[in-house]
Amino acid sequence: MESVLNYVFAIIGIYLLLGFVFYLVFIFKLATQLDENMRGSGVGFKLLILPGTLVLWPVLFSKWKKRLKK
Numbered sequence: 021m022e023s024v025l026n027y028v029f030a031i032i033g034i035y036l037l038l039g040f041v042f043y044l045v046f047i048f049k050l051a052t053q054l055d056e057n058m059r060g061s062g063v064g065f066k067l068l069i070l071p072g073t074l075v076l077w078p079v080l081f082s083k084w085k086k087r088l089k090k
Contacts, residue, residue, distance in 0.1 A: 039074035046073055050084050
């Protein structure tokens, strides 16, 4: 049972790490491509969207991919 929990926590950790890497790329490059209102947003707003980006990064990634296809 303990090893199963280790795997679960490892998978969650990897998912959140990928989310954080995506967050950094998203904030500095992709956000203005998806929403023009992001241009010039402050640090407070960028920190505010951090938790949502960490969890929902696959959704944001797919939106960005769809935008590239257009």
